[in-house]
Amino acid sequence: MHHVIIGAGAAAVSAAETLRQHSKTDKITMISAEGANPYSRMAIPYLLTNKIDEAGTHLRQRPNYYDSLNIEVIKDVAVSLDCANQSVMLENGGALSYDRCLLATGSVPLKPKIEGINNSRVHNCWTLEDARSVAQYAQADMPVVLMGAGFIGSIILEALALRGVELTVVEHQDRMVPRMMGEKAGGLLKGWCEYKGVRILTSTDIVRVEQRSETRLNIHLSTGDVLDAGLLIAAAGVKPNTAFLQGDQIVVDHGVLVDEFMLTSYENVFAAGDVAQALDFSSGKREVQAIQPTAVEHGHIAAMNMLRASSVRHRGSLVMNVLDTLGLLSCSIGIWQGVEGGDMVERFDPDRYRYLCLQFDGEKLVGATVVGHRDHQGALRGLIEGRYLLGAFKEVLMKDPNKIMEAYLAVAQTDATLVR
Amino acid sequence: MQKSLNIDPDKCTGCRQCEMACSFEKEGVFNPSRSRIQVFEFHHEGRFVPYTCTQCSEAWCMKACPVDAIRTDGGLGAKLVNDDLCVGCKVCTIACPFGTINYVPDTGKVAKCDLCDGAPKCVEACPTDAITFIDAAATGMDRMRKWAATNNPASAQNA
Numbered sequence A: 001m002h003h004v005i006i007g008a009g010a011a012a013v014s015a016a017e018t019l020r021q022h023s024k025t026d027k028i029t030m031i032s033a034e035g036a037n038p039y040s041r042m043a044i045p046y047l048l049t050n051k052i053d054e055a056g057t058h059l060r061q062r063p064n065y066y067d068s069l070n071i072e073v074i075k076d077v078a079v080s081l082d083c084a085n086q087s088v089m090l091e092n093g094g095a096l097s098y099d100r101c102l103l104a105t106g107s108v109p110l111k112p113k114i115e116g117i118n119n120s121r122v123h124n125c126w127t128l129e130d131a132r133s134v135a136q137y138a139q140a141d142m143p144v145v146l147m148g149a150g151f152i153g154s155i156i157l158e159a160l161a162l163r164g165v166e167l168t169v170v171e172h173q174d175r176m177v178p179r180m181m182g183e184k185a186g187g188l189l190k191g192w193c194e195y196k197g198v199r200i201l202t203s204t205d206i207v208r209v210e211q212r213s214e215t216r217l218n219i220h221l222s223t224g225d226v227l228d229a230g231l232l233i234a235a236a237g238v239k240p241n242t243a244f245l246q247g248d249q250i251v252v253d254h255g256v257l258v259d260e261f262m263l264t265s266y267e268n269v270f271a272a273g274d275v276a277q278a279l280d281f282s283s284g285k286r287e288v289q290a291i292q293p294t295a296v297e298h299g300h301i302a303a304m305n306m307l308r309a310s311s312v313r314h315r316g317s318l319v320m321n322v323l324d325t326l327g328l329l330s331c332s333i334g335i336w337q338g339v340e341g342g343d344m345v346e347r348f349d350p351d352r353y354r355y356l357c358l359q360f361d362g363e364k365l366v367g368a369t370v371v372g373h374r375d376h377q378g379a380l381r382g383l384i385e386g387r388y389l390l391g392a393f394k395e396v397l398m399k400d401p402n403k404i405m406e407a408y409l410a411v412a413q414t415d416a417t418l419v420r
Numbered sequence B: 001m002q003k004s005l006n007i008d009p010d011k012c013t014g015c016r017q018c019e020m021a022c023s024f025e026k027e028g029v030f031n032p033s034r035s036r037i038q039v040f041e042f043h044h045e046g047r048f049v050p051y052t053c054t055q056c057s058e059a060w061c062m063k064a065c066p067v068d069a070i071r072t073d074g075g076l077g078a079k080l081v082n083d084d085l086c087v088g089c090k091v092c093t094i095a096c097p098f099g100t101i102n103y104v105p106d107t108g109k110v111a112k113c114d115l116c117d118g119a120p121k122c123v124e125a126c127p128t129d130a131i132t133f134i135d136a137a138a139t140g141m142d143r144m145r146k147w148a149a150t151n152n153p154a155s156a157q158n159a
């Protein structure tokens, strides 16, 4: 059996490893548009701060790793898919025929529709190649404007600030990370960034980019203000990378729709990672999550079902984000906004940049937001994903939400703790 | 047979010698908050519960790491964080459903129990044998490991 994986990111590598773990003989080919060494987009911020070099971004860092597993990585771009003939057309000519195909092409950055945006000093920060350009322009003391303070924007924000650029962040919404946390927590992040010397303009749009001189741009804002910049970085969202799927053989909504076995609308074609619109643990609906842990889960589950149809069911991935904003740690998990008719408990300590919010649906924890605490955050996942009934510990948490670990141990680890 | 930490909360008196020994061994300071094994207190029951990583085989932290920084120590089965590779992204800290891998701001990396090369200092330090290092089967930790293996969506055989 020949498995062709389009893409070489987190989802692709997770799938390839799972395929090999369970089949010594099947042929596995990964098509990588960006070179022979599959890398992690997530590592880009650390490349920008010189914590690692390019080799440090590789998803697997053992020598001859893919060769040793007999996984073939070919550098090429898939330009189209012929589902009826089970083959993938490649840019360098030729086609690959498959028995099972996995779409793991990730996402692509959205291109904001702004006058003057096509400029050599405007970049995304999504690929290694982008990172090289950003590193070239984002030198110490250079005025840099970052468009977007969502999750990815906020991660890039930290990398840029650490490079010592003179940073201004422009965000359309009224707070930072609006899809990851509420007003109080998002407000803390903004306050903290400002305290650290980063200018954050919320409820503001960039309306026009103008070349002022050879090395400088004028960034015109909806407020009428104009910012000086040597570099504009666009982090205004991403969308599933489905452009190569022409025709209507594969049903695409926001992303490629897959069932609970990660199977698309066409037989033998699966999808995983950022490109897939798959089951969300909390809502039970199919959503595009575009985060690393989800890509790894998808890749694994897709591979199991590529090996044996309908063998492993996806129970839905839990949305979880963790962020370090210039030393202020935050995370949000699950339904951090809460559910209708649910209960919530909140602790807000703006002077110390701390926030803690737990959301309950009846006796179960369904979501959480944490700012300024660092330990045992995984237990939040444990409690939510385990759908444990909290019993008496719900009251304990309503009185003191810091007692998360105690609650977790008491309801989820009764074997280990003997607490009843 | 693989060895595993076995924790018997019935025997724990809450003296926190394990935390002292761990923080000294790993961080060079006597500071319970820097320990990788932590003792939790349950006032109502008058119970103390030492708690740390189970070294689960299909480790959730290891699967989630974007840069291959967490690997299995062949002999012990311990999951080790390679400080040279870890970029400090913290994804593992929310991926681990046990809450036993934590970020350390001082180092910019994560830290977890590594079984001290097979001679866990917490075990040596515990005066009441509440923590022992024994054959893995049938320990509470082993049950946690089994749960981890069957529930990890990034590696479970059957979801």
Ligand SMILES: Cc1cc2nc3c(=O)[nH]c(=O)nc-3n(C[C@H](O)[C@H](O)[C@H](O)COP(=O)(O)OP(=O)(O)OC[C@H]3O[C@@H](n4cnc5c(N)ncnc54)[C@H](O)[C@@H]3O)c2cc1C
Binding pocket: A006, A007, A008, A009, A010, A011, A012, A031, A032, A033, A034, A040, A041, A042, A043, A044, A045, A076, A077, A078, A079, A104, A105, A106, A107, A125, A126, A127, A152, A155, A156, A241, A244, A272, A273, A274, A275, A290, A291, A292, A293, A295, A322, B089, B091
């Ligand atoms: C700067 C940055 C920071 C991030 N930080 C975090 C974080 O802290 N936490 C988190 O959870 N997530 C983070 N993410 C998001 C995370 O990186 C993605 O969710 C993850 O990479 C998704 O994995 P994937 O395999 O689905 O797609 P990708 O990793 O995007 O991989 C897609 C692969 O497909 C290849 N490809 C695309 N089109 C084709 C084609 N036509 N033919 C052949 N190959 C193709 C690409 O070259 C690439 O190898 C970050 C992303 C960025 C950019």
Ligand code: SF4
Binding pocket: B064, B065, B066, B067, B068, B069, B070, B081, B085, B086, B087, B088, B089, B090, B091, B092, B093, B109, B110
């Ligand atoms: S914090 Fe370090 S060990 Fe954990 S996932 Fe990130 S790089 Fe890997």
